Amino acid sequence: MAKTKTRDRMNNEINAGSMADIAFLLLIFFLVTTTIAEDKGILVKLPPWSDEEPDITKLKERNVFSVLVNAQNQLLVRDEPARIGELRERAKEFIVNPNRRPDLAEGPKNAIISLKNDRGTNYDTYLAVYNELKGAYDELWDELSMQRYGEPYSEEMPFAQRKAIRDEIPMVLSEAEPTNFGEEN
């Protein structure tokens, strides 16, 4: 008790008042240098490179959903012109084929989406098309996941559940070597 009193009288504590100023200084430094990470994008797994020519296996025409994008950023879907906006719905219908139409895929496991662009295609258009095709698969996974597990498909789901869904509807999006008709410099 007596001890505290002497200490009080001596008053030799470090003045913490300037601590705030130092902290502020650091804070302002980090505020200025911060670029809050907005690192988002479309995750893609490329196929490994092989020097051999890919052997051409004849696929049934009904199982292939071909999307061509030319140097004028126009779309040709299954030999007919199309708009990007309708691509997602068409791809979904093609993969699942709910009405068992003879010109769409036999089933999700057989469906192949083939994407081919030109070297003159705008990256903007290419990514929009890729986004729609990926979106079609994402939506189908979500629907199947809701049906089976009552929650949308996400990376947080148990691995076995995710694998079951991806086995049911495997994502087959093959990209052909681009043509070169309209590259600009």
Place this chain on the structure above:
Amino acid sequence: MSKFSKKRGKASPAISTASLPDIIFMLLFFFMMVTVLRDSDLKLQVNTPEATQLTKLDEKSLVNYIYVGRPTQQYQAVYGTSPRIQLGDKISTVDDIPLFLEQHKVKLPEAKRSRITSSLRVDGEVTMGIVQDVKTKLRKSNQLKINYSAGQRAKALE
């Protein structure tokens, strides 16, 4: 004068500012956590397109960035106006990509190397030719996990 201040002093002490540093430190730590120090000066004009099916990249140290775009105004005299590739902070060609990937790889522990992602930050106006060359080079270098960097799109497509 002295009478007045004495009275006040007795009645209520001033608000303690002792916890102010703690609050500021809290903010400080928050910003330190979210900060990514800008490591490279962008010499290219890169406006990434917008998309909807986005994935977030978590671990910053496992990502390397490849920029593709047209040089900005101040670099046009040196590098011209056609689309170029930037690796780190210098303008490069596709042939520099394997070395760039290797330099990034050796800094990481072996166990994590399979999770390296290449983030392609490509300007929307660029044509696919140069992007295709980059993709081919990445495939040849066995760097297969890539991420087309894009912003979130709010409105629907027409």
